[in-house]
Amino acid sequence: MSQIFGSVAQNGYVVRDIEKSMERWLELGVGPWFYFGKVEMDYFRHRGRPSDMEMSVAIANSGDLQLELIQQRNDAPSMYREFLDAGHEGMQHMSYWSNDYQALYDRALFGGEERGVLEAFHRRLTSNQSRVTSTPDLFRATWDDMYAAELRRLLR
Numbered sequence: 001m002s003q004i005f006g007s008v009a010q011n012g013y014v015v016r017d018i019e020k021s022m023e024r025w026l027e028l029g030v031g032p033w034f035y036f037g038k039v040e041m042d043y044f045r046h047r048g049r050p051s052d053m054e055m056s057v058a059i060a061n062s063g064d065l066q067l068e069l070i071q072q073r074n075d076a077p078s079m080y081r082e083f084l085d086a087g088h089e090g091m092q093h094m095s096y097w098s099n100d101y102q103a104l105y106d107r108a109l110f111g112g113e114e115r116g117v118l119e120a121f122h123r124r125l126t127s128n129q130s131r132v133t134s135t136p137d138l139f140r141a142t143w144d145d146m147y148a149a150e151l152r153r154l155l156r
Contacts, residue, residue, distance in 0.1 A: 005096035005104060010066040012093040014080045018056050018071035025060065030067060033058045038073070046077045053078040068095075 015021040022033045035058045044051050053076040058069040070092070072080045083092050098104050 005098065007096070008065070008094045009097045010068055010095035011091055012068040012070060012095065013090055014070050014072070014083050014088070014092040016071065016084065016089055018058055018069050021069050021071075022058050022060075025067065025069075030062045031060050033060045033069075044078075046079065049077070051077045053080070055080065066095075 013021070018035075022031070022035070025031060025033070035056070037056050039055050039057050041053075044053050046053065052074070054073040055078075056071045056073060060067050070080055072078060072084070075081065080092070083089075096104075
């Protein structure tokens with residue numbers, strides 16, 4: 001994937017207790033954390049269907065890598081719920097940021113399952129888009145349409 005999308009910009013961790021997770025990362029020297037108790041989304045689809053998923057998110061940087069902690073706050077269908085229900089907690093996705101989101105997205109999905117990439121969910125956060133795709137039994141990857149300058153501005 002990195003041959004198409006470039007360097008990994010973010011690792012996303014799905015956790016059951018976001019506050020305790022932030023504390024643990026702080027003990028390891030990662031922080032400060034920027035905490036969003038209720039992420040406002042105007043559009044969220046999971047496996048092609050609308051979902052009223054609610055989540056909290058915390059973001060920090062370790063060098064050039066951004067870390068994202070995600071705690072789902074309800075039982076609505078989502079990739080995060082599937083991950084937790086399968087008995088997992090921890091790193092769930094990697095993100096790549098781009099200035100040409102649609103072209104990269106179209107390139108990744110060209111050929112669909114033949115390339116091993118399937119859309120798992122699509123969310124829109126105000127003007128930013130995020131589509132999470134998954135490669136069956138291998139890994140999950142996220143492509144966020146957040147420009148690096150805008151992200152830096154939001155985190156100041």
